[in-house]
Amino acid sequence: MSKKIFNYFNKILPTILFLLVFQLTMSNCNRELAMDHFQVCDLFDNQGKCTEPWDKTKTYQLRIPANKKLKTWEDLSHFLYFQARETPGIVIYWNRDFTESEKKEFKSKNCHGVFVFYGRKIEMEGKEIGDNWMGFFHYLGTILEEEMKHRGRWTKEIYLSEVFPAPMEIGFHCGDKSFMTSTEIDLSIIK
Structure with missing residues (x-):
């Protein structure tokens, strides 16, 4: 009798496992996509791991x-862009993996990282989308270039105290999802 039960159980086990995995997958896909947490970051790898994290100031x-x-x-600005290659950014981690349609939307032009630097909104140039994360970055040299051209000081002598320390907001905007956090950056030159 126990052999019959064992054989029966072995026959239905794959079906039970399939249904369980299917149910777990469907419940995950039906959950509303929400931001889980974020990390302000200067560098992240292709898996979304922030390798140079920072908090509110840098x-x-x-x-x-x-x-x-x-x-x-x-x-x-050119030194920052071409030699130092400093890239402040942010990595957003989500509560579940993206669906294919969400991934397509996030890869579109309607999804971008954003800086607010001295009241001016700047779209970040770098974007990478993973399975359940997205990362954005912008070159500090470009941020400084845009600000100093706006001030009419682009070709003028450097006085770091004109700009730094600088309040900065960093975040993203993707369709109906957006987030911003306040930070501050400073710059010092060591000769």
Whole structure:
């Protein structure tokens, strides 16, 4: 008798497992997509792991080679962009994996990271979408370039205290989903 029960159980076990996995998958897909948490970050890998996290404040310390002369905001911005390659950004982690239609929407032009730097909104140029995370970044050199051109100081002498420390909001906007957090960045030059 027990052998019959064992054989019967072995026959229905795959069906039970399939139904269980199917139910778990469907319940996950039916959950409303919501932001789980975020990390302000200078660098993240292709799995969404933030490798250079920071909290509410960040001081960028630039080491300038002795043979490099930075006299204008243009010089500094180009150094930040091409040599230092500092990229403040944010990684957003979600409560479940994205559906294919959500992934398609997030990869569209309607989804982007955003900075608010001295009251001016700047779209981030970098975007990466994972299974249940999205990351955005922008080059600090570009942020500084846009601000100093706006102030008419692009080709003028550098006075860090004109800009830094700087209040900055960072976040994203994707369709009906958006988020912003307040941060502050500072910059010091080490010769």
